Structures are given as C-alpha cells and as structure tokens.
Amino acid sequence: MHVKDIMSREVFLVDKDQNIQDALKIMKKHKVSRLPVVNTNSHHVKELVGIMTEKDIARRLGSSRYGNLAPSHFHVSTVMTHLPLTIESNKSIGLAAQIMIENNIGGIPVVDGGEIKGMLTKTDFLNTTKGRSFQEIKVEDRMTTDPITIGPQDRLVHARRLIFDEDIGRLPVTEDDALEGIVTSKDIARSMISFRKVVPDKYKPARIRNLLVEDIMTQNVKTVPGSASMEEVSTIMVENNFSGLPVLDEGELTGIITKTDLMKLIVELEEVH
Secondary structure, eight states: OBBBHHSSSSOOOOEEESSSHHHHHHHHHTOOOEEEEEEESSSSTEEEEEEEHHHHHHHTTTTTTGOOOOGGGGGGHHHSSSSSSOOOOOOTTHHHHHHHHHTSEEEEEEEEEEEEEEEEEHHHHTTTTHHHHHSSBHHHHHHHEEEOOEEEEEEBBHHHHHHHHOOOEEEEOOOTTTEEEEEHHHHHHHHHHHHHHHHHHHHHHHHHHHBBBHHHBSSSOOOOOOBBHHHHHHHHHHHTTEEEEEEEEEEEEEEEEHHHHHHHHHHHSSOOO
16 A cells, blocks of 8 residues: 555645744644645745644743744744655555654655645554454553653643653543543643733743643543454544543553554554555
8 A cells, every 4th residue: 555545635734934823723624733834935836845733833832942922923934843754655654654653753745746745644544454453453462551641730831841851742641540631732732822822921931830731631531441452443533533542441541542553553564665
C-alpha cells in the first residue's frame, strides 16, 4: 500500500502571514491538528514554507519569551516549524509511518514535483488497521505501561512542561489512583489563546501561573480495557477523533494506548520502501 492510497487529498492551508487565531479557526472547523503553511506571495504557486500544529501553539504561547503579547500579535510564521519534512505519494505507508515515528511528528505533507498533493496524518493510517493481525493483538501487548500522570490541583504550566519535556501528547489526570480526566496539548493551546484574549496584559504572567489542570482538563474520559483488540481501539479513535486512550482494568489505570502505538505496529506489518 502506498501513501497515495490513504492520504487526505483535501488539504487545508494557512498563509505564513495570517494570524494564529485564523489558523485555529481553520483547525477547529475542519477538525485537524496541523496545517501546512504556504507563502502565497511567492513566485511559486502556494510554496510550502512550514507546518503549524496545536502543540506548536501551546509551546510558543506558554513561553515567557513572548511575554504578554495578545494572540492577535502572533503570526503563523512565528509559531510554525520551518522547512518541514515531506513525502512523495508513491512511497509505501510503511516508510511513511517509520519517518513519522522516528521524527515524532503526527502529520506530513505529501509533495510531488514541488506541489502539495495531500496530507498524511496518523488518523489516515488507522483506516488500514482492519484485518486479522489487528484483531488478534491486544492493547495490553502494545500499550505504554506506567504512563506519566498529573493531578487536578497541579498547575497547568507544570502540565505543559511535562508534555514538552517528555515529548508526549496527553497526560491522564489522577487523584488517589482514580482517573479524573485527561489534558492534551490541544487543551493547552486553546486555553492559552483564550486566556491571552481576556486577561489584561499586566496580569497575564501571574494568572497563567495560577491556572490549574482541573480548569481545562476533559472529564468523563473514554477508556479501554487491556483485553481490547488493536482494531477495536483504532475504531474508537477514528469515530471520536481521539489520539490516545487511557487503559483501565478493574478501575485502575494500567497504561495508555496511542495512534503512535498503532503506527509502530503498521511498520512491523508493512513493507518499508
């Protein structure tokens, strides 16, 4: 199977000079987590110059380097990753998955002859997880055990730091060994945007430090047991637009399973060329 067989051909682009609030609106409207960034002033038609993700927004807007700037002062070019990795449409999905795993990226623009042909994300791979292998392999065999967690009363800045230091996308929120919720880089990005819009500049640093995880976490979290198949988990992720699920057995958090875990399995099962 090749990249062209599973990639999304409908690509949502953002210009490098647009405001990040515009970019977030595009992400929310189309339910995507990243946008290829183009330079429409270039002599080339829609020249690809970067890629911007929700995690990039959370990283930049939570940084003291940018002080008290309002979201309206941030352009996409400030937040984006320059010169992103790309892949050609005739490459195997095994190779594409391997590149994404090795570089810890959730999506990669598909470019042929300098022209953007599509976008390949972890979600696109989930549609390939139908079949005997994925039915037989259990979550408990592929999940991350002893996941990093955080408490509801912990500060949001601590959660943000954990997500970036550990290079993960989400943190289960636990209290007295019970799962209370989950907080993701998407939650942090959106809360930072909202916060910067409503809080007067001189109060921003102190107020940001006082935000708690429970202020923005998602409660009533969907979970799966360790006995669930990888195919079942894939279906839940696609239907609910989840990137990861806590694994709960007899009321106890025993692990976390993510799209990356599914992609690692795909690499093992697919040819890489």
